[in-house]
Every structure is written in C-alpha cells, then in structure tokens.
Amino acid sequence: MNPIGPVNALYPMPTTLVGATVNGKPNFLAVAHVGILNHGTPQYLSIGLGKVHYSNAGIQENRTFSICMPSEDLMVETDYCGIMTGKKTDKAALFDIFYGELDTAPMIRQCKINMELRLHDVLDFSTHDIFIGELVQTYADDSVMTDNTIDVSKLRPLLFDMASKKYWSLGPSIGNCWNAGKSLKGK
C-alpha cells in the first residue's frame, strides 16, 4: 500500500447535466462532482462548480437548478455540454426543454430522469461554489421505471472517472444491500 499523494479516488460518479437559467435563458453543463448529503425529506444534494463557470451566477440569482440524468445514448451531447461554455454556445438548443414546479430550473426530455431543486445554501470554496439544493420534484420517463420505481438498469447512467478521463457504463447487479453481509453475523 503506497502513498500516491492526495489523489481523489472517489469514483466513478454519476455524470449529470445541471440546468440553470442564466441571463434569462436555459443553460446546461456536465457535472460529475456531485454529492448526496442526507437521506430523507427534505432531500439535499450538492453540485460543485468551478467559479469560472457561466451557470453559477444564474443559480445564485434564481436560487434554482436542475440535475438531469443522461443515459449512455446521450454521451456525445453530455460531453459537448462539458466542453462548451454557455457564454458562447446555446447548449440548450441540443435538447427539448421543459419546466416543472419551478420557473427557472430547465430540464431535458431526452434525459429519462430529471430533478428540480431549490437552492438551500452555497459553500464558498476558493475556486468552487458548492451549491446545495433541496429536491423539489423528480420527473421520470415510464421507460426507466419498473414497478413504480426507478430502474437503474433501464436508465443506463453515464459514469465518470477522473483518472481514466472516461465515461463508464453500469455493469450487472451483484448483491443485495443490508442483506449480503448477514452471513457474517455471529461469526
């Protein structure tokens, strides 16, 4: 076991498209530096955006944003949203946009799962704004549901790994949580 420096190895993470209204128009950027803060209601999620990004001011202004979950078949569009800046490019033109309960959290019909969030807090790190959102509503396409539950094997999320700079697919399920470990009880 060798020290390799403070290398962030908390991967893979789900790649998302974060939607915001910026200067009155919808914009999307690719974000995999996300977080789940708690489990419950209200549900809080975080996104970490470098301060150079175009969307930060819009999220601050409107206090809303969306987290849209692209499937594997949107890899090219998702990557494009990570390469281009909304300062110069109308990235929303790639997608069919819709809105839910909030007026300023654009979401994407081509993404089979979309979440709209109200801004709860902002953590001001030196180079990044960490936007903490309270989940308001989740929208799901029937094609990724099984028994009224989101089916991750149908969603085919796009996973991101920084070390390889690659997108990865989801493999098969391999065991049941809060169950697989029972065999060690009493040993």
Next chain:
Amino acid sequence: MNPIGPVNALYPMPTTLVGATVNGKPNFLAVAHVGILNHGTPQYLSIGLGKVHYSNAGIQENRTFSICMPSEDLMVETDYCGIMTGKKTDKAALFDIFYGELDTAPMIRQCKINMELRLHDVLDFSTHDIFIGELVQTYADDSVMTDNTIDVSKLRPLLFDMASKKYWSLGPSIGNCWNAGKSLKGK
C-alpha cells in the same frame, strides 16, 4: 415525463467504508452518500452520516476520518459494516488495519485504495452530520494501478443504488471525456 415526488435519483454512487476512531478504537461503517465538492488542492470530499451513527462523535472528537474503497470481492464485509453498529460489534476485527499520516484515521489493507482526511467542516442538518474532509493522503495497492494511475477497471468498485437496494458492478468504458462531444462542434 411524470412527477414521482422528490425521489433522490443521483445513483449509483461508490460504496465506501468510512473509518474513524471511536472511544479509542477503530470503527468502520458503509457509506455511499458521499460527495466530491471541488477539483484541486486542497481536495474536499463529503460524507453524510445520520446522527444515529456511532462514528459521528469520534470524527468530531479526533477531527479525522478515512474513506476506504472496497472492491467487489469485499461486498459481504462491506455490507456487514452497513448492517452492524460499532456500539455492539468490533467491525474492525474483520480487516487488517493500518494508519498513515494521521493517528486516528484507520484504513484497511484489504481495500486497494484508501484515503485519509482531516475534518474541515461539519454541516449540521436536522438528522445528518455532513462531514467535509480535506484529503491528506491516498494509499494505493500496486494491483489497481496502471502507469502510476488508479485503474478503476482493476479496482472494481462496489456501486450502490437506493431504488433497487442492490450493489452493482462497473461495466466497460464507453467513451472519452472532453472528447466524445467534439463531433457536435460547429453543427
């Protein structure tokens, strides 16, 4: 696209074993509600722990914790660490423990990647403590490295999805980040 209530769909997430010193002894719990806050140095990561957990007081007291990355072959042990509480069970006895630069962030030799963190801040949510750590050092086993970089295909991380309550494996890589989207440029 149908509203399904505020269902957290930000999955799968990497399943980790978080190590802490509690009442003078090493303890580990399974945590997949994690986050990447920024990208840079210092690197900040978050873990969200329900306040009922045994480890919270130890992280507050010692201001250190570890994030250990179990591979698929540690699914049973990892799940056990999510089922049992350190109040009653010596979960550290499952593993060969080691320490790095910090004296109170126990790590696991059976995990091929381990990170030790210094506590940077705590966000006090009603039912959860969100521990934000500054990454101090990362330890890697040679068996998961390729060309001096962590190779996620060798690590075989254990992915967690709440909807299915299952662990999932990583599938094949499917494209290059900051590259796949170039084909849309100028269209």
